[in-house]
Amino acid sequence: MDPVGLIMGDPKVSAEIKRELKPCTGKEYPVDVSYGRVTGSPVVDIVVNVLSCADALGRGSYVYRADGGKYENVFSDEQPPVYAEIDRGDLVVTKQVYGKSDALAYPSGEDVITYRWDGEKFTEQDRVHSEYSNVVDGGPLPAPATSQKN
Structure with a gap:
């Protein structure tokens, strides 16, 4: 499976992501791909994360499900x-959370969102937010996470 070809040929992927998806070095594209069963399909699903070359931050995440002889985009998140x-x-899905004055390397926290396939689409099952501490080098651990179950 060619994950770059999947992204480039997908009408649901934004023009910005496609425009910026270029090899970082040589022929190595900044994509992270995993295969597994997440939609209940008898054929493995494909999760593609498009990263930035400079800092390897996630630019977009996509899930492709086998449909006939091709793969269909059944989930996308392009909010880096x-x-x-x-x-x-x-x-x-993990999303870093930034405050107004946060440097790119130091987010304020993160949201971890769990989705489950309901037979037709992904629905949110759980959301956990963790705040990071301001103290660096041996400071206290992150504040306790809060969870919201749907």
Whole structure:
């Protein structure tokens, strides 16, 4: 499977993502691909994360499900920074959260959102928000996460 070809040929992927998806070095594209079962399909699903070359932050995350002889985009998130992965049959999307004065390297926290396939689409099952501490180098651990179950 060619994940770059999948992204470039997908009408649901924004023109900006397609325009910026170029090799970082040589022929290496900034994509992270994983295969697994997340939609209940008998054929493995494909999760593609498009990253930036400069800092490897997630620019977009996509899930492709086999439909006949081709793959169909059944999930996309293009609000960076974003990263999607399969965890025990669920789709887990991690998004860094930034305050107004946060540097790119130091987000204020993160949201971890769990989605489950309902037979037709992904629905949010859980959302956990964690605040990071301002203290660096041996400071306290992140504040306890808060969870919202749907």
